[in-house]
Amino acid sequence: MQERTRMKRTTSLRRDLLGMLTEVAFTGSLIGVGFLICRLFFVGR
Amino acid sequence: MVRRVWREDFRIIGYYTGLVTIGVGLLMLVPMVTSLVFREWVSALDFAISAVLTLLVGYILALVSHTKSTPGLTHAMVIAAGSWLVAMVLSGVPYMLSGHVKSFLDACFDTMSGYTTTGLFLLQDLDHISQGLNMWRHLLTYVGGQGIVVLALTFLIGSTGGAFKIMVGEGKEEKLEPNVRHIAVLIWRISLIYLGIGTVVLGLIAMANGIKPYLAFFHGAYIFMSAWSTGGFAPYSQNMLYYHSSAMEIASMVFFILGSFNFALHYAVWRGNRREILRNVEIVSFTITVLTTFSLVCLALMQRGVYPNAMALFRRGFFQLVSGHTTTGQSNIYARTFVREWGPLGMLATTIAMAIGASAASTGGGFKGLRMGIIVKGIATDIRKLLSPERAVVTGHYHHLHDNILSDGVVKSAAVIVVLYVLIYVVGAIVGMAYGYPMADALFESVSAGSNTGLSVGVTQAGMPTLLKIVYMLEMWMGRLEFLSVFTLFGFIATSVRSMRLRKAAA
Numbered sequence: 001m002q003e004r005t006r007m008k009r010t011t012s013l014r015r016d017l018l019g020m021l022t023e024v025a026f027t028g029s030l031i032g033v034g035f036l037i038c039r040l041f042f043v044g045r
Numbered sequence: 046m047v048r049r050v051w052r053e054d055f056r057i058i059g060y061y062t063g064l065v066t067i068g069v070g071l072l073m074l075v076p077m078v079t080s081l082v083f084r085e086w087v088s089a090l091d092f093a094i095s096a097v098l099t100l101l102v103g104y105i106l107a108l109v110s111h112t113k114s115t116p117g118l119t120h121a122m123v124i125a126a127g128s129w130l131v132a133m134v135l136s137g138v139p140y141m142l143s144g145h146v147k148s149f150l151d152a153c154f155d156t157m158s159g160y161t162t163t164g165l166f167l168l169q170d171l172d173h174i175s176q177g178l179n180m181w182r183h184l185l186t187y188v189g190g191q192g193i194v195v196l197a198l199t200f201l202i203g204s205t206g207g208a209f210k211i212m213v214g215e216g217k218e219e220k221l222e223p224n225v226r227h228i229a230v231l232i233w234r235i236s237l238i239y240l241g242i243g244t245v246v247l248g249l250i251a252m253a254n255g256i257k258p259y260l261a262f263f264h265g266a267y268i269f270m271s272a273w274s275t276g277g278f279a280p281y282s283q284n285m286l287y288y289h290s291s292a293m294e295i296a297s298m299v300f301f302i303l304g305s306f307n308f309a310l311h312y313a314v315w316r317g318n319r320r321e322i323l324r325n326v327e328i329v330s331f332t333i334t335v336l337t338t339f340s341l342v343c344l345a346l347m348q349r350g351v352y353p354n355a356m357a358l359f360r361r362g363f364f365q366l367v368s369g370h371t372t373t374g375q376s377n378i379y380a381r382t383f384v385r386e387w388g389p390l391g392m393l394a395t396t397i398a399m400a401i402g403a404s405a406a407s408t409g410g411g412f413k414g415l416r417m418g419i420i421v422k423g424i425a426t427d428i429r430k431l432l433s434p435e436r437a438v439v440t441g442h443y444h445h446l447h448d449n450i451l452s453d454g455v456v457k458s459a460a461v462i463v464v465l466y467v468l469i470y471v472v473g474a475i476v477g478m479a480y481g482y483p484m485a486d487a488l489f490e491s492v493s494a495g496s497n498t499g500l501s502v503g504v505t506q507a508g509m510p511t512l513l514k515i516v517y518m519l520e521m522w523m524g525r526l527e528f529l530s531v532f533t534l535f536g537f538i539a540t541s542v543r544s545m546r547l548r549k550a551a552a
Binding site for chain 1: 239298299303306311314316317322328332335340343344347354355358359363
């Protein structure tokens with residue numbers, strides 16, 4: 001019973017962590033695209 | 046036909062408003078402890094007095110109107126809108142006692158701005174306020190972002206049948222779990238985990254920038270609370286410019302983008318549905334509008350030759366635009382820079398971004414990406430209908446947590462709310478113009494207040510006209526609660542007056 005609870009908690013924690021990393025990765029990509037747009041405006045200058 | 050108002054209605058509203066007020070009183074203990082830690086005895090006393098007063102008001106209200114009845118939808122809406130007003134007034138007491146505001150109206154302006162996660166402020170000599178008051182300002186935005194009622198639900202109200210309705214009145218209508226208390230706990234769990242991570246990350250950056258270690262983590266907590274709740278306050282009057290750190294700006298930007306996401310989206314992604322972040326109509330809409338408005342800002346800034354290289358354009362332009370779009374309001378340029386350097390196109394693009402705002406059921410404001418997505422999809426469906434054979438059945442869909450059919454009712458409700466937002470933006474701008482501010486400035490500031498953003502072109506200051514302060518406060522309040530509960534409160538007051546007259550006439 002205790003083993004199962006521990007496993008559940010570990011799975012839940014891993015899921016939370018992966019969810020958080022997904023969100024941060026998406027946000028980072030958006031910021032990256034923003035930077036690329038800035039570079040684009042300076043191409044050829 | 047509008048129903049009559051009875052004594053029991055007042056009891057229900059009074060009881061739950063009392064509980065929310067007790068929650069606000071307990072919250073004042075946090076800045077009190079902060080003041081004690083920093084040995085700010087006078088400030089600690091200010092918070093002790095304010096906490097006792099608030100707890101007393103809340104306790105008396107709950108005691109006098111004690112009831113076991115469950116709130117209905119009307120009560121819930123009135124409780125949500127009314128609680129914010131009571132919280133605004135009582136939370137202004139420490140501001141008043143600090144001596145850093147010119148009047149109690151200015152104190153209320155700042156607390157309304159805090160709770161609604163706007164970020165405009167009238168506080169005087171911000172650079173020399175106590176750490177306790179700084180903690181209070183940022184805590185207001187943090188709690189306001191999650192919702193005051195959500196806070197009270199978590200700790201005080203429990204799982205009554207009407208609790209979810211009160212949350213709806215506060216603009217958090219996503220039913221993530223069957224049990225309303227679980228929803229409140231879930232919202233707090235996500236926010237607190239990010240608070241821990243954010244405080245450490247931003248604290249370490251502040252430390253690397255030369256701020257003393259113990260103070261650096263307070264700065265980290267302040268900036269995180271301001272970013273996550275899309276509030277926009279900062280401990281110093283120069284806002285993010287104070288730190289002169291691109292790392293601080295990028296870290297803060299990550300947190301305010303995350304804070305602008307719908308809590309239902311966080312929940313879905315954290316529960317393993319990670320593809321939702323790429324499919325959700327709000328995120329798609331947000332990404333498109335951010336990149337479009339930012340391209341306009343780039344165009345404006347390049348035309349005027351404001352920034353010499355891509356990095357400078359990114360640091361100032363992208364940060365400001367995304368800060369506006371997520372309705373955060375953190376700033377790394379001076380207020381008048383918008384007018385002097387960004388010019389009409391740059392200001393217009395930022396104004397549009399602020400008006401659209403963040404996601405529904407998030408800490409952000411504006412008319413929300415979900416509504417934008419629904420309206421655009423609604424228009425696209427109508428065009429498809431016109432182009433299809435007459436007998437063809439054309440139905441629109443949008444993806445928000447799962448695939449939804451786009452009914453006319455959904456499009457209509459989204460359009461009505463958008464029209465109401467546009468209305469308050471325009472009214473605020475007209476009042477500003479009536480006081481002699483240029484149209485661009487008046488519109489920018491009004492949209493900033495109504496969408497709960499907090500970016501300023503310099504209109505908001507202690508010396509501004511009193512009526513304009515009141516209009517901005519109303520805009521912040523209505524914008525945050527998304528109108529319905531505020532209109533219900535007004536309707537309830539009118540019905541109460543009519544019921545009293547009828548009873549008197551009958552007697």
